[in-house]
Amino acid sequence: MTEQAQQPAVDADENKLIAQRREKLAALREAGVAFPNDFRRDALAADLLERYAEVDGEALEAQPVRVRLGGRLMSRRVMGKASFVHIQDMSGRIQLFVQRDQLGTDAYQAFKRDLDLGDILGVEGVLFRTRTGELSVKCDSVRLLTKSLRPLPEKFHGLTDMESRYRQRYLDLIMNATTRETFRVRTAIVQFIREYLNARGYLEVETPMMQVIPGGAVARPFITHHNALDMDLFLRIAPELFLKRLVVGGFEKVYEINRNFRNEGLSTRHNPEFTMLEFYQAYADYRDLMDLTEAMLRAMAERVLGRTTIDYQGASYDFGKPFARMTVREAILHFNPELGAADIDDLDAARRVAEGMGLAVKPGWGLGKVQIELFEHTAEHQLMDPTFITEYPTEVSPLARRNDANPFVTDRFEFFVGGRELANGFSELNDAEDQAERFRKQVEEKEAGDLEAMYYDADYVRALEHGMPPTAGEGIGIDRLVMLFTDAPSIRDVLLFPHMRPEGRGSAA
RNA sequence: GGGCCGUUAGCUCAGCUGGUAGAGCAGUGGACUCUUAAUCCAUUGGUCCUAGGUUCGAAUCCUAGACGGCCCA
Numbered sequence: 001m002t003e004q005a006q007q008p009a010v011d012a013d014e015n016k017l018i019a020q021r022r023e024k025l026a027a028l029r030e031a032g033v034a035f036p037n038d039f040r041r042d043a044l045a046a047d048l049l050e051r052y053a054e055v056d057g058e059a060l061e062a063q064p065v066r067v068r069l070g071g072r073l074m075s076r077r078v079m080g081k082a083s084f085v086h087i088q089d090m091s092g093r094i095q096l097f098v099q100r101d102q103l104g105t106d107a108y109q110a111f112k113r114d115l116d117l118g119d120i121l122g123v124e125g126v127l128f129r130t131r132t133g134e135l136s137v138k139c140d141s142v143r144l145l146t147k148s149l150r151p152l153p154e155k156f157h158g159l160t161d162m163e164s165r166y167r168q169r170y171l172d173l174i175m176n177a178t179t180r181e182t183f184r185v186r187t188a189i190v191q192f193i194r195e196y197l198n199a200r201g202y203l204e205v206e207t208p209m210m211q212v213i214p215g216g217a218v219a220r221p222f223i224t225h226h227n228a229l230d231m232d233l234f235l236r237i238a239p240e241l242f243l244k245r246l247v248v249g250g251f252e253k254v255y256e257i258n259r260n261f262r263n264e265g266l267s268t269r270h271n272p273e274f275t276m277l278e279f280y281q282a283y284a285d286y287r288d289l290m291d292l293t294e295a296m297l298r299a300m301a302e303r304v305l306g307r308t309t310i311d312y313q314g315a316s317y318d319f320g321k322p323f324a325r326m327t328v329r330e331a332i333l334h335f336n337p338e339l340g341a342a343d344i345d346d347l348d349a350a351r352r353v354a355e356g357m358g359l360a361v362k363p364g365w366g367l368g369k370v371q372i373e374l375f376e377h378t379a380e381h382q383l384m385d386p387t388f389i390t391e392y393p394t395e396v397s398p399l400a401r402r403n404d405a406n407p408f409v410t411d412r413f414e415f416f417v418g419g420r421e422l423a424n425g426f427s428e429l430n431d432a433e434d435q436a437e438r439f440r441k442q443v444e445e446k447e448a449g450d451l452e453a454m455y456y457d458a459d460y461v462r463a464l465e466h467g468m469p470p471t472a473g474e475g476i477g478i479d480r481l482v483m484l485f486t487d488a489p490s491i492r493d494v495l496l497f498p499h500m501r502p503e504g505r506g507s508a509a
Numbered sequence: 510g511g512g513c514c515g516u517u518a519g520c521u522c523a524g525c526u527g528g529u530a531g532a533g534c535a536g537u538g539g540a541c542u543c544u545u546a547a548u549c550c551a552u553u554g555g556u557c558c559u560a561g562g563u564u565c566g567a568a569u570c571c572u573a574g575a576c577g578g579c580c581c582a
Contacts, residue, residue, distance in 0.1 A: 015518085015519065016519095016537090016553075017519055018519080020536075020537080075545075077545060077547050077548090078541090078547095079540095079541050079543090079544075079548090080541040080542065082541095082542035082543075083544085084543075084544040084545065084547080085544095085545095086545080095545075097542095097543075097544085099542060100542075116535095116536090130543050130544075131543050132545080134543095134544095134545075136543095151520075151535060151536075152520080152535080153519080153534095154519085154533085154534050154535065155520090155534065155535075156520095156521080156533090156546045157520070157522085157534080158520080159520070159521095160521070161516095161520090161521090161577085162577070163516090163576070163577045163578080164520095164577095166577090265510085268578095500576090500577085501575085501576065501577090502576095503576075
């Protein structure tokens with residue numbers, strides 16, 4: 001692109017391996033086009049292995065199959081006048097057989113001398129089977145398409161250092177088939193969700209990532225700045241309030257799969273940016289969404305994994321049988337058999353129980369908040385099999401519709417597998433006056449020092465005042481779902497580029 | 510935020526009680542036309558994460574810091 005590209009700055013700490021490869025590249029530049037882009041392939045490795053799996057060597061000899069393949073040189077076994085190598089493309093690996101007698105003496109010498117592991121090749125030849133039966137390509141042409149300047153990790157152990165795998169994901173993808181598989185599953189899950197919802201009449205939409213009032217969740221936001229407007233904006237913590245505005249507008253079934261940003265610590269379960277599915281449906285309630293969630297996850301497992309049993313970190317979860325359903329109260333009592341209803345239905349009693357467990361109960365907490373702390377502390381992590389928990393206290397559900405029979409709780413559920421929350425859904429609060437009141441309460445909490453409490457969103461209240469049909473909505477954490485489906489212990493394993501602290505090389509900090 | 514563990518050649522790792530750094534792979538030179546962790550012979554390669562300290566002497570012991578992993582909040 002630029003003239004400077006011809007004169008690469010020599011890195012002082014660059015080692016000999018790289019220097020040798022740079023010399024080879026310099027010779028290529030000397031000889032002509034060093035980065036040709038006229039090669040076209042007509043096959044992929046894995047396709048060939050599959051298509052000719054049943055075809056034996058004699059048949060391949062009788063009816064030669066010519067192929068053109070592109071890929072990265074991953075292994076080399078060079079003998080005097082013939083070599084076996086493997087190249088890897090997006091589908092997989094295939095072996096090449098390169099002989100002096102096929103290529104010619106000069107070309108074979110160049111093949112042995114100039115190529116390094118990691119180089120990108122374009123090859124042409126015919127399929128055959130080796131004596132051990134491996135489908136391979138007998139090459140009559142091998143072209144170097146891109147010189148690799150850096151050596152690949154070791155061929156047997158590969159790249160195992162977690163930090164390197166996260167920071168240099170490209171290397172991880174080159175070296176580790178399981179990493180490639182994890183991200184294929186991730187894509188398959190997202191694709192499945194789109195197909196599933198599209199087929200049921202949901203409209204996919206995009207709503208603002210930069211918001212003036214961050215809403216729709218209880219979390220601290222990131223702040224950014226708009227120069228022309230000279231104002232701070234928040235990266236969204238949830239799309240919820242915008243999606244419900246769309247329901248007011250008449251898009252009665254909508255969904256969005258996109259990034260949310262929350263300004264909290266990093267851990268094996270938290271990345272500052274993460275992906276959520278949120279979907280909303282008018283003329284439905286939270287029970288309809290539980291049914292939908294159950295059916296969708298079951299179908300997803302069948303489609304993506306080919307089975308309904310999910311193995312995660314040594315445990316096994318059956319998505320084929322009906323999911324358990326339990327209320328928050330029931331869950332607390334179930335996992336604390338020494339407690340009775342009297343212990344958790346009265347604020348003072350519940351507070352004593354919580355403090356007895358070492359929980360720091362704050363003065364302003366009502367019974368609902370104390371109950372949910374008890375639930376999270378004693379029950380949540382024990383919800384192993386797929387389980388819906390319902391009847392969340394109104395106090396901790398500022399956007400959910402109150403239950404008609406018991407206004408202390410809302411028509412809300414959360415979904416758990418393996419002790420982790422995967423989804424959160426509820427019948428939406430469409431009473432504009434109730435919503436305004438709850439926003440006011442959140443603002444009070446914010447003023448009292450709760451950094452995660454919500455802002456008052458006057459336009460959202462105005463939208464509700466126009467009338468939102470009875471609606472149910474749900475959010476599903478895509479990253480956690482992918483972790484479950486790929487048996488990944490850390491969220492970083494399912495993010496292509498997880499957030500990492502800067503490397504801070506030497507004096508650069 | 511707290512605790513534990515880790516950081517040594519491009520990669521995967523040894524390095525004992527402090528004595529001045531090693532293997533395999535990769536690389537380089539040579540042999541080899543059915544190999545597949547190819548084989549055989551020879552061989553190059555180091556900011557031992559960083560900065561201090563202790564010591565005649567530090568990869569090793571001490572302190573602080575950086576980055577990462579795991580657990581906890």
